Amino acid sequence: MSASPRFVKPTHDFNLPKVEREILERWSAAGVERQALDRRDGRPTYVFFEGPPTANGRPGIHHVFARTLKDVVCRYWTMKGYHVPRKAGWDTHGLPVEIEVQKELGISIKPEIEAFGIGPFNDRCRVSVFKYKGEWEKLSKRMGYWLDYDEPYVTCDNRYVSSLWSILARFFDEGLLERGHRILPWCPKCGTGLSSHEVAQGYQDVQDPSVFVRFPRVGHPGQSFLVWTTTPWTLPANVALAVHRDLDYVRVRRAANDGAGEELLLAEALVAKVFGKETVEIVERMSGASLVGERCERPFDWLPFEGEGRHDLLVAGDFVSAEEGSGIVHMAPAFGEDDHFVGVKEGLAILNPIDAQGRFAAGIPLVGGQFVRDANSELVRELERRGKLFRRDNFTHAYPHCWRCKTPLLYWLRPSWYLRTTRIKERMVAQNREIQWFPADIGTGRFGEWLENNVDWAVSRERFWGTPLNVWSCATCRSLQVVRSEAHLRQLVPTLPDGFDLHRPHIDAIELPCTKAGCGGNARRTPEVVDCWFDSGAMPFAQHGWIAEPGKAPPQDHPADYISEGLDQTRGWFYTLHVISTFLTGKPASKRILVGNLVLDAKKQKMSKSRGNTVDPWQEIDAHGVDAVRWHLIAQSHPWLPRAYDPAAVGATGRELFGTLWNCWSFFATYAELDQFDPRSQAEPQMMARSELDRWLAAEVERLVEEVDAAFARYDLTKAANLIAAFVDRKLSNWYIRRARDRFWGRGMTADKLAAYTTLWEALDRVARVMAPLAPFFADALRGWLEPGGTSVHLDSFPSPRAERRAPELERDMEAVLDVVALGRRARSAAGINLRQPLGCVYLKGADAAIDGKLGSRFAELIAEELNVERVVVADESRLDQLRTLKVKPNFKLLGPKLGPKLGAAKQALEKLTTEQAAAVLRGEALTLYLGGAPATFTSAEVEVVLEGKPGFGVETDGRMLVAFDTTLTPTLIAAGHVREVVKRVNNSRREAGLRVADRIDLHLAGPAALLAAAEAGRARIGDDTLAVVIAFGGEPPTGDDWRSFPWEVDAEPLIVTLRRIRG
RNA sequence: GCACCCGUAGCUCAGCUGGUUAGAGCACGCGCCUGAUAAGCGCGAGGUAAGUGGUUCGAAUCCACUCGGGUGCACCA
Structure with missing residues (x-):
C-alpha cells in the first residue's frame, strides 16, 4: 500500500449534533463566518436588513424559525456570488x-419612577436591555445564523439617536410632525398614550x-x-346625547311594569330587540332630526359645567346606528373619538374628571x-338607586x-405628538405595490388594507427611556x-461636555x-420621548448614523433586497x-418581504409561558441537531x-434525510478507502464513457441543481428543501447506490468502477452545495x-447547472424503469415468491412502444x-392476450366539452367494448358508436385504453x-435460490461476527443435503459474494x-454457518 | 361585528387554471431486502374531502351559506 487513503470509512455512528459542534469549531478556527460576511472582491451587493430584537427576553424556538428564514436567503445569495452584509x-x-425594570424595582406607576429618579431608572434600562444579549448571540452562533455582531446598530447610542433626530426634523420641516389634542388610547398604568399599531397588538x-x-326628557314628565x-x-362625564337624523325614533309606553306607564324614546328598529317579549305600545313616531335640540337630564350631576360649551341636549351624529343599543348614544367628549369629534363640531362642553392613572378626581x-373601570359597578348601583337604570347585562x-x-x-x-402619515398615505399605498410580498396577499390584503385605513401616528410617549423628542418650545x-x-x-x-448622553434626564436640562x-x-424641550417603533422603523438610515437633510441621497444600500x-x-x-x-426616499424599505407565521406547539396550540408549552430551543438543538430543526x-x-413544532417530526427529519445522506457518504467512504480512490489523481471520466446509470444520476443531479436554484431564486425555500430530500431518498440512495453497489465490490480499479466513484462523489458534492443554505x-x-482540507462550502459558489449533462x-x-420495477415487486409479493428466489422470466409491457424497446434491451x-429473473421479455400481442383485457374510457377533458350531457352515455357505451375493439383503438x-340512435365517432385521442390484468396470472x-412473472420453478432455479439463501446467511453471520467488509474467511456449512448440494454446486458464487476462500x-x-x-x-x-477470519 | 387564511387518512401536509380511480411521509399491520446495517424496500388497512346547497356533462378544486380553527381590523356607543 502506498499513500494513506484520501477517504476513510467512518468508525463512529452518525450524530448530527456532534457533527455540528465539530463544524462550529472549524468555522471558528478558520474564521469562516467572518470571511463569508466580508467577502467583497468586486461582487455586487445583496442588501439584507436585520430587524432588531430586544435582548431583555430569552430567544425561543420561533426565533430559530424566523432567523432560519433570514439565514437561508442570505447564505444562498452569498453562494450566488453576492456580498451580503448582515449588520446585527x-x-x-x-x-x-421600562416595564422590565419596573418589575425589578417592584414599582408600577410613573410617580414611583420619578421618585426613584429618571437618571438611575434609565441607567437600569440601559443595562436591562442587554440582559440576554449573550444568549441571543450564542443561539445565533449555535444555530448557524451568521450575523455581524461586531458593529451592531444600537438604538440607544447617541449616533443612532442623532440620526433619528435628523429624520424627525425632516418630518417637522414638512409640517408632518405636529402636536394635537385627540382621543388617544391611553394606558393608565404606564401613563402614556399608545399608537394604533401598538393597540393592535393587545386585544x-x-x-x-x-x-x-x-x-x-326635559319638559315631558314621564x-x-x-x-x-x-x-x-x-356617564359622570356625559354632556349630551346623539341621535342619527335619518333614523326613525318612537315613543313607546310600557304596559304595567315597574315604570307603570312610563314612556321611553328609542330607535324604532331596536324596539323588538330592547323589549323582547314585553308588550309596548308605540305612542308616537318621529324622525331623528326632529329630536335634535331637545333637552335631557344627565344621570349624574356631580361635575359642574363651567364656562362655555353646550350641554344636556340632543345632537346629531352620523356614527349613530340602529344595529345595537337604543339608537341614542351618550356623549362623553373626553372619552371617545366620535364623541370628541361631534363635541367639537357642536361646541359641546368637555368634562374630564380623571387623572393620568385613570382615577376619578378626588372630589x-x-x-x-377610584380607578374608572373599578367604579362601574358602583355607578350602576347608583343608577339603580336613582331609578335611572332600565336594564343591566354583561x-x-x-x-x-x-x-x-x-x-x-x-x-x-x-395632547400628543403626531406624525401626519395620512398626508403621505397615497405615496405609501403606491409604494406598497412595488414590494414583492411572500405571500402576495399580505401586501394586497392585510398590509394594503392597513394602509388604506391609515390614521396619523401618535409618535410621542410620556415616558422616560426612549429617544427624547427633539422639539423645544419657547416658554x-x-x-x-x-x-x-x-x-x-x-x-x-x-458648552456641552464630551460624552453627553442625549437621553433624559440630561437632555431635559438643556x-x-x-x-x-x-x-x-427660553425654549424648553417638550417632555415626551419617541415611540420605540420609530427607532426600529428608521434603521435603514440610523444604522449608518445617516443624518437627514433636505435633498440628501439615502444611504447607498437603500432599499434592501430582502x-x-x-x-x-x-x-x-x-x-x-x-x-x-x-417619506424620506419615496421608496419602500425593502424590495421583498418574506413573512413568517407563528410556531405553535405539537398540538397546534399557541406557545406561551402561562400554558407551559414553550419549547426550549437549546434542548431541541442538542437533541436533534439544528440542521434537522431548521430543515423541518x-x-x-x-x-x-x-406550523406545529413537533419534536418527534424533527427527529425523523434528522434520521431520514441526514441519516440517509450519512449512509450514502459512509458507503462511499467504505469502498473509497479500500480502493484508495482519489478524485484528484485521475482524469474525470468522460460522460460518454460512463454507464447509463451514471449518466442518469448525473443528469438527475443537474436537474436537481436547476430546480433548487430556481426555487431559491423565487424564495420558495420549502420547495427547495423538499426537492433535495426527495432526490436523496428516491434517486441517490434507493436507486443509484442500490443499483451500483456491486460495481464497488470488485478488486482493483477498473474504468467502470472509477466512473461509479466519480459519479457518486460528484453527486454528493453537489448535494452538499445545494443544501448548504438550508443545512449549513x-x-x-x-x-x-468529500474534500478534506478544502474550503468551506459557504465560501464556495452555488453550483451552476451543467445543461450538457x-x-x-x-x-x-x-x-x-422505476415504475416497472415497483410493479414487479408488487407482483412477486402478491405471488408469495421472495426476491431471493430467481425466476425464469418476467413479461413486461410499458406505456408505449418506444419505451418497450428500451425495457427489452x-x-x-x-x-x-x-x-431477480433470468430473462426480461417484452410481451408480444399473443402473450398480452393471455395476460390482460383492455377497457376503453373517455378522455373526459376532450369529450366533455364536445358531448356535454351525452358524455355519461358515451362512457357507458365505451366501457362495454371488447378487448378486440379496444386493441383497434390502440x-x-x-x-364509431351509436349513442341514442345517432352515430358518434371517436378518434383514438378522444378515448383512453387501459389494461386490466386477467385473474390468475399474477399480473400487476x-x-x-x-x-x-413466469412462476415456474425448475430445479436449477431452486438451486440458485438456495445459493442466494446461503449467501445471505453467511453475510449476516459475517456481520454478527463483526468482520469488516474486506475480510476474507474460511467457511463451513452444515445443513440438509439438498441445500448443501445446491451450495456446493454454487460454491464459486458463494465464494465471490462472501469472500470465503475455503468452503x-x-x-x-x-471448533476452536x-x-x-x-x-x-x-x-x-x-x-449452521461456521466461519473464521483469515488473518493477514 | 367586519375582513382574510385554513378545514383532505390517526398525525404532518401535497394536489386546487374543474376531468370522473384524492396522493406522499410518519405511525400501524404483514412481508421483503441488506457487503450503507439501531438503516432500506414493497404491500395492506385507514378518507361521507367539515357540512349543506348551487353552477357544470363532470367539483377536493368554482360560488353561496352554516359549523369549526387561526389571524387581523374595530371607539362598537
Whole structure:
C-alpha cells in the first residue's frame, strides 16, 4: 500500500449534533463566518436588513424559525456570488424595557419612577436591555445564523439617536410632525398614550357591563330617552346625547311594569330587540332630526359645567346606528373619538374628571379616587338607586389592552405628538405595490388594507427611556424649534461636555434661546420621548448614523433586497419602516418581504409561558441537531402558514434525510478507502464513457441543481428543501447506490468502477452545495469529508447547472424503469415468491412502444437483476392476450366539452367494448358508436385504453404498464435460490461476527443435503459474494478460538454457518 | 361585528387554471431486502374531502351559506 487513503470509512455512528459542534469549531478556527460576511472582491451587493430584537427576553424556538428564514436567503445569495452584509441590531428603547425594570424595582406607576429618579431608572434600562444579549448571540452562533455582531446598530447610542433626530426634523420641516389634542388610547398604568399599531397588538376578551339608562326628557314628565352604554364610568362625564337624523325614533309606553306607564324614546328598529317579549305600545313616531335640540337630564350631576360649551341636549351624529343599543348614544367628549369629534363640531362642553392613572378626581362623590373601570359597578348601583337604570347585562367583547403591561386601555383626550402619515398615505399605498410580498396577499390584503385605513401616528410617549423628542418650545411665545442632530445641539450649546448622553434626564436640562426674532425667551424641550417603533422603523438610515437633510441621497444600500420577520410585524416593523422610507426616499424599505407565521406547539396550540408549552430551543438543538430543526421548520409547510413544532417530526427529519445522506457518504467512504480512490489523481471520466446509470444520476443531479436554484431564486425555500430530500431518498440512495453497489465490490480499479466513484462523489458534492443554505452544518461537514482540507462550502459558489449533462429522454426512461420495477415487486409479493428466489422470466409491457424497446434491451439487465429473473421479455400481442383485457374510457377533458350531457352515455357505451375493439383503438383506428340512435365517432385521442390484468396470472398493472412473472420453478432455479439463501446467511453471520467488509474467511456449512448440494454446486458464487476462500460442506462444524458458529433457518430447516477470519 | 387564511387518512401536509380511480411521509399491520446495517424496500388497512346547497356533462378544486380553527381590523356607543 502506498499513500494513506484520501477517504476513510467512518468508525463512529452518525450524530448530527456532534457533527455540528465539530463544524462550529472549524468555522471558528478558520474564521469562516467572518470571511463569508466580508467577502467583497468586486461582487455586487445583496442588501439584507436585520430587524432588531430586544435582548431583555430569552430567544425561543420561533426565533430559530424566523432567523432560519433570514439565514437561508442570505447564505444562498452569498453562494450566488453576492456580498451580503448582515449588520446585527439591538432594539433598546421603549415600554417593554421600562416595564422590565419596573418589575425589578417592584414599582408600577410613573410617580414611583420619578421618585426613584429618571437618571438611575434609565441607567437600569440601559443595562436591562442587554440582559440576554449573550444568549441571543450564542443561539445565533449555535444555530448557524451568521450575523455581524461586531458593529451592531444600537438604538440607544447617541449616533443612532442623532440620526433619528435628523429624520424627525425632516418630518417637522414638512409640517408632518405636529402636536394635537385627540382621543388617544391611553394606558393608565404606564401613563402614556399608545399608537394604533401598538393597540393592535393587545386585544383581549373582557367582560363589561352593558346597561340601558334613562335620561329624562326635559319638559315631558314621564318620558325618558333610553340610552345604551358599555362604559358606565363615562356617564359622570356625559354632556349630551346623539341621535342619527335619518333614523326613525318612537315613543313607546310600557304596559304595567315597574315604570307603570312610563314612556321611553328609542330607535324604532331596536324596539323588538330592547323589549323582547314585553308588550309596548308605540305612542308616537318621529324622525331623528326632529329630536335634535331637545333637552335631557344627565344621570349624574356631580361635575359642574363651567364656562362655555353646550350641554344636556340632543345632537346629531352620523356614527349613530340602529344595529345595537337604543339608537341614542351618550356623549362623553373626553372619552371617545366620535364623541370628541361631534363635541367639537357642536361646541359641546368637555368634562374630564380623571387623572393620568385613570382615577376619578378626588372630589367626586361615591367614586372619587377610584380607578374608572373599578367604579362601574358602583355607578350602576347608583343608577339603580336613582331609578335611572332600565336594564343591566354583561357582555364579552375584545377590548384593547396595553401590549406590555396588559392593562385595559382607556380612550382619553390627551395632547400628543403626531406624525401626519395620512398626508403621505397615497405615496405609501403606491409604494406598497412595488414590494414583492411572500405571500402576495399580505401586501394586497392585510398590509394594503392597513394602509388604506391609515390614521396619523401618535409618535410621542410620556415616558422616560426612549429617544427624547427633539422639539423645544419657547416658554414665552410658544414657537417651536427642532434640534437636527447631536452636532446641531453642540452648535447651539457649545458648552456641552464630551460624552453627553442625549437621553433624559440630561437632555431635559438643556434650554435653548428662542429662535423667533425679538422674542428673547427660553425654549424648553417638550417632555415626551419617541415611540420605540420609530427607532426600529428608521434603521435603514440610523444604522449608518445617516443624518437627514433636505435633498440628501439615502444611504447607498437603500432599499434592501430582502427582509423577513413574523406576521406580527405587519403593523409593527413593516409599517414603521414603510412610513419612514416612503417619506424620506419615496421608496419602500425593502424590495421583498418574506413573512413568517407563528410556531405553535405539537398540538397546534399557541406557545406561551402561562400554558407551559414553550419549547426550549437549546434542548431541541442538542437533541436533534439544528440542521434537522431548521430543515423541518422550512420543509414542513410554507413559512407564512402557521406550523406545529413537533419534536418527534424533527427527529425523523434528522434520521431520514441526514441519516440517509450519512449512509450514502459512509458507503462511499467504505469502498473509497479500500480502493484508495482519489478524485484528484485521475482524469474525470468522460460522460460518454460512463454507464447509463451514471449518466442518469448525473443528469438527475443537474436537474436537481436547476430546480433548487430556481426555487431559491423565487424564495420558495420549502420547495427547495423538499426537492433535495426527495432526490436523496428516491434517486441517490434507493436507486443509484442500490443499483451500483456491486460495481464497488470488485478488486482493483477498473474504468467502470472509477466512473461509479466519480459519479457518486460528484453527486454528493453537489448535494452538499445545494443544501448548504438550508443545512449549513451538515452540508459543510459533507463537503469536508468529500474534500478534506478544502474550503468551506459557504465560501464556495452555488453550483451552476451543467445543461450538457441533462438527458431528458434518459430521465423519463428511468422513471418508466422505476415504475416497472415497483410493479414487479408488487407482483412477486402478491405471488408469495421472495426476491431471493430467481425466476425464469418476467413479461413486461410499458406505456408505449418506444419505451418497450428500451425495457427489452438497454434496461433489460438492470430490470433482470432488480427483479431477480433470468430473462426480461417484452410481451408480444399473443402473450398480452393471455395476460390482460383492455377497457376503453373517455378522455373526459376532450369529450366533455364536445358531448356535454351525452358524455355519461358515451362512457357507458365505451366501457362495454371488447378487448378486440379496444386493441383497434390502440392501433390508432377511429371508433364509431351509436349513442341514442345517432352515430358518434371517436378518434383514438378522444378515448383512453387501459389494461386490466386477467385473474390468475399474477399480473400487476397500473392501467398503462403491465408486469407478469413466469412462476415456474425448475430445479436449477431452486438451486440458485438456495445459493442466494446461503449467501445471505453467511453475510449476516459475517456481520454478527463483526468482520469488516474486506475480510476474507474460511467457511463451513452444515445443513440438509439438498441445500448443501445446491451450495456446493454454487460454491464459486458463494465464494465471490462472501469472500470465503475455503468452503467446507457437511460434517461437524469446526471448533476452536477463531471459529464462530451461527445457526439459521432456511425453508424451516437448520443451516449452521461456521466461519473464521483469515488473518493477514 | 367586519375582513382574510385554513378545514383532505390517526398525525404532518401535497394536489386546487374543474376531468370522473384524492396522493406522499410518519405511525400501524404483514412481508421483503441488506457487503450503507439501531438503516432500506414493497404491500395492506385507514378518507361521507367539515357540512349543506348551487353552477357544470363532470367539483377536493368554482360560488353561496352554516359549523369549526387561526389571524387581523374595530371607539362598537
